[in-house]
Amino acid sequence: MPPSLNVFWKELLSFFRDRRTVFNQIVFPLLLMPVFMFGPAYLVARLSSQAAAEVQRVAVAGAPNELLRELERAGLRPLPDPDPQGAVREGRADAGLRYRRGRVEVYLALAQGGMKAEVLKGRIDRALERYRAALVARRLRAAGLDESVLRPFRVAYTDVSPPQAQGAGELGFLVPMMLLMFVLTGAMPVVNDATAGEKERGTLEVLLAVPASPVALLLGKAGAAMVAALISTASGVGGLLLGGWLLLRYGGDLALEGGGGPGLAFHLGPQVLAVALVTGVLFAAFAVGVMTLLGIFAKGYREAQTYMGFLYMVLVLPAVLMGMASSFLEPGPLYYLIPVAGPMMLLDAVLRAKADLAAYLLAWGSTLAYAAGALALAAWAFGREEVVYRN
Amino acid sequence: MTDGVEVEGLKKSYRRRPALKGIAFRIAPGEAFALLGPNGAGKTTTLRALLGLIRRDGGRVRVAGLDPARDPRGVRRRTGYVTGGMGLYDRLTGAEILAFFGRFYGLEGAALTERIAELDRAFGLGEALATQAQAMSSGMRQKILVARAFLHRPQVLLLDEPTAALDVFARRALLDRVLAEKAAGRAVLYSTHVLPEAEEVADRVGFLHRGRLIFTGTPAEARSRYRAPTLEHAFIRAAQEAADAA
Incomplete structure (x- = not known):
């Protein structure tokens, strides 16, 4: 078995055996998202009907x-x-x-x-x-x-936006942000355990003493973190879709904008899901690369968590602002080159059926390049004694 | 000598602070050499340089006939390494940990299973094989750590403070194992600051003090040269002499 695959399986086995992490990363989003979506909407509807009566x-x-x-x-x-x-x-x-x-x-x-x-x-x-x-x-x-x-004339409004954009609903802009956050939160515990955790446990030195290149070891770790991030993301998106379905099935007017409810439901078509998958994979590679670099640099688990928490803020806040601004702005092509914000804006554009070929090429191409750069930096750091033996 | 260890003029600095100042020693197959010194003397740095985990600044090193700077993976294929830490992968069983490391040395399938069974017989791994590391006692953990170093039948053993976290039973078992491996023809580098252990397992000892090897010879030669009743007393006198001379 190639060393990278050996490390990959070991990291995944450790991940799936950690019940707390599995619950937090997989079960929790699947259960929590529908509750978040359906619960408040149901409560609002109930109070509203009580007040009306x-x-x-x-x-x-x-x-x-x-x-x-x-x-x-x-x-x-x-x-x-x-x-x-x-x-x-x-x-x-x-x-x-x-x-x-x-x-x-x-x-x-x-x-x-x-x-x-x-x-x-x-x-x-x-x-x-x-x-x-x-x-x-x-x-x-x-x-x-x-x-x-x-009344010299009557006014009739008809929504001519594509069904894909209509299906996104009022809260469709949340999907790209959620996807990004699911990737980050899914990758974080695995990367942390596989890098700073190895240092803290004292297993890193023994692992580096095996006859395998540090790059192969790192690729195995990064691959496992990516898989964990994508599983967590799939679970989160699954929770969103389940919440949307529950609202459409049992939420009545709540689900639909203009039907008297807040328009909380959205359903994502196959095209949006396919784009989300590709974008999620590329973004996961980028996020894992950056986190791995930080994890290797950190002396221990806690220090790594501090860096990654800071990274979370640095990455997410501008991305969230960009995501919100995209509702009012028409982003130029160069906006798609901004790390993190680019893939978010692409997903947003796809949800609004506004994405063109340039948007795909720029967002995916740049994210791939950033992911390769981040992983190359992490691999370089993993082979440096000044970094590995920093403590 | 191609199967043992040869070190000449090994130098290493961390941010211009010298950790090794040109040390030299040899270990023949079937010989145990104890590298003795207090914390910070340079023992771990020496072992890391022998495995190619860190770059040396100067000198010549051969492990099993190979230069770790040029062929680190070749050296690691022929070397078994035990660190003083007790770290293992918490959610893996002993058998899974051994299998994980065995696969790096090309052990797969039936060959891997058979090798783990052999190590079970040799080290008495027993229930440690089926227990996740997070539930192991320190004795069980140490057995797995040591067995891991023997998976690929290495020519050279590098043991860095191997008894640091052991209870008396596990420590005795480890020392007996080192003696057995030496008798089986392996070259053993035993790094420790517990001098009575070195006296028991080592054919020759080296006193490492502030990055310099201030004495190499048999334990008897050390006691005689420093007119000391024990190796520990000999080391202390050697360190005092070195400090006075500096």
Whole structure:
């Protein structure tokens, strides 16, 4: 068996036997992502429907009977009160409304009421709009005009973006960021154990004393870390897809933007998944290369964790900002050459069905080059006694 | 001499701080040479230079007839190395650790299984073979560490503080094994700061003090030259003389 393959199997065997790491890297994302996606959405929907079912009290002063009827139609209970503002403050009513000489003042505890206050505001707005429309219609008729004079044309919106972009949903921009983070968090424990962990345990010197080149040993370690990172990423993406499916299946309006819900569900087509796989592999190679370099340089496990945590911030923060900015900006071709951000923007562009050949070539080509550079640096460091015996 | 160890004028510095200042010694097949010195004397540096794990700054080194600077993998194929640490791969069993290292020396399949069985008989590995390292006692760990160095039937044994973490039983077993390997014709370099051990296993000793080999000879010659009742006393007097001369 070639030395690199021998090391590769050993590292993977150690990884799969570490129950805590396996749970954190594989089981946890698969279970946690659906909970994160479905749980809050379900909670929001439930609270929202509870608030909708509740008849809320509105303290009213000076309102005409027609407006009182519209308030009742909107699911509100008007209560005559000479001081509507005081009624809200003192808790006698959920909202207050004063109608005085063509001016309506509405009193709400918006900062304290949260979702319930928002629902209440929506109902009052609806009642006032209906009352306003009725008044306008009457006045138009009195002037001999038809209501249609106010609506010279109707507006109909149709989403013509490709099904792939529509499927990404409102939170589709999260997918590239998630993918990147899954790769980093998946690779980190394996790289740490295979580099700084070997130093700390005192096994590195014995391993280096075998008749194999340091490059072969390093490639075996890097390969195992890449596989672990990709398994962890697949688990995380699987969790996202499972969460999306649960929302579509059981979430009702929650799943779909424009259906009254927050549009949390997304489904990724085969093309997006294929691009995600290639991008994930290349990014994993780059991340493993950088982490291996840091792990070899570190004197021990803790020092390596510090470097890698810092690396996480250095890499992820700009990438997250770039990912968010890409919704508003049209990134030029050179943006795809930025390490970490390039692959993220490519995935984002693919999700929006905007990626062209140049984007693929630049993002994948540059990531491959950075990965090769990082692994070459790590291999160089692994053969340097000043680095290996730094402690 | 092609199967043993030859060192002439070996020099090594770390960031201009000399660790070895031109040491020289020879070990013939079937001979055990004990490299003695306190922590920081340069013992581990010497062993690393013999394996080609670090670059030497000067001098000539041959291990099993090969120069470790030119053919480090050739040297490592012919050398068994035991460090003083007790580090093993925690989630691998003893058998898996031996198999992992055996594959680097071309041992596969039935040959590997048979060799591990031989080492089991020779070292009494027993339940250590089926136990993950994280659950092994220090005695079990040391047996696996030592057995690992013998997997490929090396011509030369380099032992760096091999009893550092051993209890009395494991230490006795290891010393007996070294004596047996010496009798089987292997060249043994035994690095330690536990001088009574060296007196027991070594045919010749070398006193390493601040990167210089200040004495080489048999334990009896050391006691005689420094008029000391034990090797330990001889070493202390040699170190004092060297310090006074400096």
